[in-house]
Amino acid sequence: MKLSIRSILFVAIFFAPVAMFGQSTFGLVAHWPFSGNASDNTGKGHNGTMNNVTATAGKSGVSNTAIRFAGASNSYITIPYQPDLNLTNYTFCAVLKPEGFYTNTCQISMIMARGVDHGYPGSYFLSLTENVFDSSCTTFDTNRYVFTCGGGPSNYPYHYSWADSPTVHTNQWYCVIGTFDGTAFRIYVNGDLRVIAPPQVPVPIGTSTDGLSIGANIFGNASQYPYWFKGVMDDLRIYNRVLTASEIANYCNPVGDGGTDTTASVIGIEQNISVAIAPNPNSGNFSVHGILTSPTAAIDVYNTVGQLVYRKVVAPVQNAINEHIELPVVADGVYIVKVTAGVESKTYKMLIRR
Known part of the structure; x- marks a missing residue:
């Protein structure tokens, strides 16, 4: 460069x-x-x-x-x-x-x-x-x-x-x-x-x-x-x-589609499991919902440095989850939400904006 x-x-x-x-x-x-x-x-x-x-x-x-x-x-x-x-x-x-x-x-x-x-x-x-x-x-x-x-x-x-x-x-x-x-x-x-x-x-x-x-x-x-x-x-x-x-x-910042992406769009990175988050952007309160066949699933939220800021382990009911998440007080910005079920996972970018 x-x-x-x-x-x-x-x-x-x-x-x-x-x-x-x-x-x-x-x-x-x-x-x-x-x-x-x-x-x-x-x-x-x-x-x-x-x-x-x-x-x-x-x-x-x-x-x-x-x-x-x-x-x-x-x-x-x-x-x-x-x-x-x-x-x-x-x-x-x-x-x-x-x-x-x-x-x-x-x-x-x-x-x-x-x-x-x-x-x-x-x-x-x-x-x-x-x-x-x-x-x-x-x-x-x-x-x-x-x-x-x-x-x-x-x-x-x-x-x-x-x-x-x-x-x-x-x-x-x-x-x-x-x-x-x-x-x-x-x-x-x-x-x-x-x-x-x-x-x-x-x-x-x-x-x-x-x-x-x-x-x-x-x-x-x-x-x-x-x-x-x-x-x-x-x-x-x-x-x-x-x-x-x-x-x-x-x-x-000078590379790619305008550098670090802080848009409101949701980017699904892996498609092995069928889950979604909403709303996005949000104020730190959001829901994770979808279909899972695993007996348990982990919902992890990371900041852009890779530090874990929140984790919740859930058990699907009739192969479905609909979990409401309230994050602790965190700064506005981009976060990574990762849902893991067994060896499969799906990851999203999420924008917190108050």
């Missing part, structure tokens, strides 16, 4: 030491703005070597402000090892436009990876994948790719945890942010929290001496699982901390 000279001067003069888009430099490990190269903008020396990638126009439409990955053999960027790539908590920020999906074994399009992504200390990744819906490495549906992130040995959320994320379409720009706070992975898309995926057994990420790859997997059995990314990357950043909700909103 690139600003005009006037915008850069304005930010430098009035908001120092805040970087572009109101983004704090605190905890910033590496930043690749992809301005025709793979240089690290932090000055910390995480400069990349480009392989079969080309400079192209980014989200702004300006030439040489992004990098296009071919989605095929030897199209990726490598970053050498430095000790500060070992992370305890993290935030990964990316602005990108997929132009296709990797559909070979295990159907992963790797945005960024460090180390072997399954079971190795020091590993982490940000990716697109389809197999969270069926846990299959052989069958796929290009209409069901979603963003995921991960890291560390045995830090595996249940695969269906990621299915709440909105499916991704080709030739559209996305701002995607993945975070890990030691207890759960989270995915934000265009500023909105979409997924909270706790590991089954949380453990620290650990350390290694691996470098990074951007646009592919080059670690482990990479010849069988190269996971090529096909598309354009405009911006990529790594933080060694979890960004705040306002920092996430500021980063994503």
